[in-house]
Amino acid sequence: MIDKNIYELSHKYSSLSDSDIDELIKEARKIEETNRYQEEDVFIDILSDVTDEAVVVYHRPPKDNDSIYKDNVVGKIAKRLNEPGVYRTFETALITEGLLAKTQENQWIRQKVFPLRNNQKTIGVLIVEFPVKEIRSEGSNNVAANNMKVVDTTSLFYSTLMDNLDEAILIFDEDGYLIMNNDVANSYYFHFGYIEKIIGLHYDNLSLDTTTFEQLIYLKDTEKWKNVSKKEIVFGSSHFQMKRFFDKKTGMFTMILHDKTEIYNREVEIVEKSVAIKEIHHRVKNNLQSIVSLLRIQSRRSSNQEVVKLLRESENRILAISATHELLSRKVDNDVSLIEVLDLTISNCNRAFLDNKKVQIEKNIDPTIRMDSDKTVTVALIVNELIQNSFEHGFLTENQDNQIKVDVEKLEDNMVSVVIKDNGSGYNTEKSESNSLGLKIVTSYVKDKLRGKLKIISSRTGTSTYFSFKI
Numbered sequence: 001m002i003d004k005n006i007y008e009l010s011h012k013y014s015s016l017s018d019s020d021i022d023e024l025i026k027e028a029r030k031i032e033e034t035n036r037y038q039e040e041d042v043f044i045d046i047l048s049d050v051t052d053e054a055v056v057v058y059h060r061p062p063k064d065n066d067s068i069y070k071d072n073v074v075g076k077i078a079k080r081l082n083e084p085g086v087y088r089t090f091e092t093a094l095i096t097e098g099l100l101a102k103t104q105e106n107q108w109i110r111q112k113v114f115p116l117r118n119n120q121k122t123i124g125v126l127i128v129e130f131p132v133k134e135i136r137s138e139g140s141n142n143v144a145a146n147n148m149k150v151v152d153t154t155s156l157f158y159s160t161l162m163d164n165l166d167e168a169i170l171i172f173d174e175d176g177y178l179i180m181n182n183d184v185a186n187s188y189y190f191h192f193g194y195i196e197k198i199i200g201l202h203y204d205n206l207s208l209d210t211t212t213f214e215q216l217i218y219l220k221d222t223e224k225w226k227n228v229s230k231k232e233i234v235f236g237s238s239h240f241q242m243k244r245f246f247d248k249k250t251g252m253f254t255m256i257l258h259d260k261t262e263i264y265n266r267e268v269e270i271v272e273k274s275v276a277i278k279e280i281h282h283r284v285k286n287n288l289q290s291i292v293s294l295l296r297i298q299s300r301r302s303s304n305q306e307v308v309k310l311l312r313e314s315e316n317r318i319l320a321i322s323a324t325h326e327l328l329s330r331k332v333d334n335d336v337s338l339i340e341v342l343d344l345t346i347s348n349c350n351r352a353f354l355d356n357k358k359v360q361i362e363k364n365i366d367p368t369i370r371m372d373s374d375k376t377v378t379v380a381l382i383v384n385e386l387i388q389n390s391f392e393h394g395f396l397t398e399n400q401d402n403q404i405k406v407d408v409e410k411l412e413d414n415m416v417s418v419v420i421k422d423n424g425s426g427y428n429t430e431k432s433e434s435n436s437l438g439l440k441i442v443t444s445y446v447k448d449k450l451r452g453k454l455k456i457i458s459s460r461t462g463t464s465t466y467f468s469f470k471i
Contacts, residue, residue, distance in 0.1 A: 002025070002028050002029075002032070002058060003025050003028075005057060005058065005074055005075075006021060006024050006025050006028060006044070006057045006058055007021055007025070009046070009055060009057040009074070009075055010024065010046055010057060013046065013048040013049065013050065013055045014046050014047065014048060014049050014055075015049050016046065016123055019118060019119070020118045020119075020123040023116065023118040023123060024044055024046070024057065024058070024116065024123065024124050027044060027116055027124075027126060028044055028058045028060075031044075031058075031060050031126075032060060037062075037128050038062065038063045038064045039062050039063075039064050039065055040062055040128050040129055040130055041059065041060070041061055041062060041067055041068050041069065041128075041129045042059070042060045042126070042127065042128055042129075043056055043058060043059050043060075043073075043126070043127040043129070044056075044057050044058035044116070044124050044125070044126055044127070045057065045078055045086055045124060045125050045127060046123070046124045047090055047124075048077075051077070052080075053077050053078065053079060053080055054077070054078040054080075054083065054086050054087065054090070054125070055075070055076070055077060055078070056073050056074050056075065056076050056077075056078060057074065057075075057124070058074065059072070059073060059074050068103060068105075068107055068109060068129060068131060069103065069104075069105060070105060071105065073103075073104050076104050077104075078104070080193055080236075081193045082101060082102040082103075082193070083101040083102070083111065083193065084096075084099055084101065084192055084193030084194045084195065085097075085099035085101060085111045085112075085113045085127075085205075086101075086111065086113055086125055086127060087192075087193060087236065088113075088192070088193075088205075088208075089113040089114070089115050089122075089125050090115075090122055090125060091208070091235055091236060092207060092208065092209060092210055093115045093117065093122045093210055094115070094204065094207060094210060094212065095112070095113065095114055095115070095204070096111070096112070096113040096205055097112045097113075097202075097204070097205060098110050098111075098112065098205065099111055099113075099194065099195075099196075099205060100132070100194075100195045100196045101129075101195070102195070103129075108132040109129045109130060109131060109132055110129070110130045110131075110132055111127050111128065111129050111130075112127070112128045112130075113125050113126070113127050113128075114126040114127075114128075159180075159182075162180075162181075162182035163182045163183045163184075165182060165184065166184065166258070166259075167184060167256050167257060167258045167259075168181070168182065168184040168185035168187075168188045168256065168257040168258075168259075169181060169182045169184070169185060169254065169255075169256055170185050170198075170206065170254070170255045170256075170257075171252055171253070171254050172203050172213070172252060172253040172254070172255070173251075173252055173253075174250070174251030174252060174253075176202050176203040176204065176213035176253070177200060177201070177202055177203075178198060178199055178200060178201050178202075178203070178206065179199070179200075179252075180199075181198060181199060185198065185257070186198065188238075188257060188259070189206070191238070192235065192236065192238075203216075203253070203255075206255075208233055208235045208240070208242070208257075209231070209233050209242070211228065213253075216228065216244065216246075216253065220246050228244065229243065229244050229245060230242070230243050230244075232260075237261070238259065238261045239259075239260045239261045239263075239264040240257045240258060240259055240260060240261075241257075241258040241260055242255065242256070242257055242258075243255070243256040243258075244256075279329075281325045281326075281329040282325075282329035284322075284325045285322050285325040285326045285329055288318050288319075288321060288322040288325065289319075289322055291318055292315050292318050292319060292322070295311045295314055295315050295318075296311075296315060298311055299311040299312060299315075309392070312352055313388060313437075313438065315352065316348060316349050316352055316384050316388055317381060317384060317385075319344075319345070319348040319384075320345045320348070320377070320380040320381050320383075320384040321377055321380070321381065323341045323344035323345050323348070323380055324336060324341050324373055324376050324377045324380060326344070327340055327341060327344075335370045335371065335372060336370060336371060336372070336373055336376040337367070337369070337370055338365065338366075338369040338370065338371055338376060338379065338408065338416075339365040339366070339367045339369065339408075341376050341379075341380050342363070342365055342379070342380065342383055342406070342408065343363070343365075345380045345383055345384050345387075346361055346363065346383070346387060346406065348384075349384055349387045349388055349391070350387075352388075353391045358398060358400065358402065359390075359391060359395060359402045359403065359404055360402065360403045360404070361387075361403075361404045361405075361406065362403065362404070362405045362406070363405075363406045364405070364406070364407045364408070364409075365406065365407075365408040366408055366409050366410050368410060369408065369410050369416060369471075371471055374449075375449075375450065375469075375471070378445050378449045378450055379418065379450070381441065381445060382418075382441070382442050382445050382446060382467065383406065383418070383420065385438040385439070385441050385442050386420045386438075386442060386465050387404060387406075387420065388438060389436070389438050389439065389463075390404050390420070390422040390424055390463065393424070393425075393427050394422045394424020394425060394426070394427070394462070394463055395422070395424045395425070396424075396425055401423065402422075402423065402424070403422065403423050404420065404421070404422045405419070405420070405421045405422075406418075406419075406420050407419040407420075407421075411468070413470070414470055414471045415468055415469070415470050415471075416468065416469055416470075416471060417466070417467075417468045418466070418467050418468070419464065419465070419466050420464070420465045421462060421463070421464045421465075422462050422463050423461065423462040424462055424463060425460060426458040426459045426460050426461065426462060426463050427458050427463065428458075429456050429457075429458050439456075442454070442465075442467075446467045446469070450467075450469035451469060451470070452467050452468050452469030452470070453467060453468050453469075454466070454467045455467070
């Protein structure tokens, strides 16, 4: 029956392996056979994967007297706030001794908790429970009381100072017992589930990582101390920066805890949002490329060359926008490398005219220029229109000397200069600007979106377009 309960409950509430469950069953059989703890209730708890709370999988009542419990508690939850020692041992893999706890039947008890481990991980805890003889209050502990100095003005000042700090301060005597702490420390440990005042408890019952006081004494004079004295720790859902040091004159030991949970949660939130934003950009890119595919299908079915031309222009405009979303889908921040976007835009444009016209495109783009996504999309669209215009109107005949130059450089005061030149046949800028949708887009985007300046010079030897703007 014991084996069956442990096996079924472990599979129901956890992802423990069969090897782990076998270890728990072996431990339960040892408890049944041992002569130890004849007067105490003994339990084995595991940690639920679903609720992150302890579940009782085994209970052996006392053999020499009555159990603290009236009802069967196997299969019931041990709440985190009621049994701090259990959860501390799960978190640290350290023995916890004598912490106050409350049973599922609301009875006060004290617990001694041992970690049960398999393959270098804690798979459960063994709990020995004792009836409560007294509940400590602050100042009732003899160790703390004997170590406290006579209260004077200086002591009161330091006590007030500690209570006004944001960090938890815990000061231990040379034997490892807590002799002074501030209100923040009380608050933290109450949040961890410690029911009594922590003053007077030993460090080994308050440690939030895997260290014991004996280990710290050994490590303090070694090279490993620098790795122990300051570290980041996680306890439950809380994240802390922990500092520890010994005072050489008095032998006292101090532990300082700075809560970084809010900062950690914000960082996690930023990462999650960044991932979501990247996914959005990825989907937008895919949707835009789907639209391009539909336009290409439509253009192949059309015998009207004017329609084909308009559809191709639309394809290139959409691909210019898609290039920015493609880069943003691989990045965390909103700044985009302009050279990467323009490389994709120019490549897409060149590919669109590859079957019709052979043109050499020479690029000289400053690789240090980075801009927000909105401006990058705008520049990409402008460059797309100007290159497309050169292909369609500048080069009327096949010539191996046909060339387009794209120069982008960063000037002083965060100004960017873009120059696009071709050696085509040129066009009437005034007439074309009133009739060409592409040039209307260029003029509108430079002036309205970039707040920049635009200049177009065209003759029979080619066309040069200059525009500049501030990042």
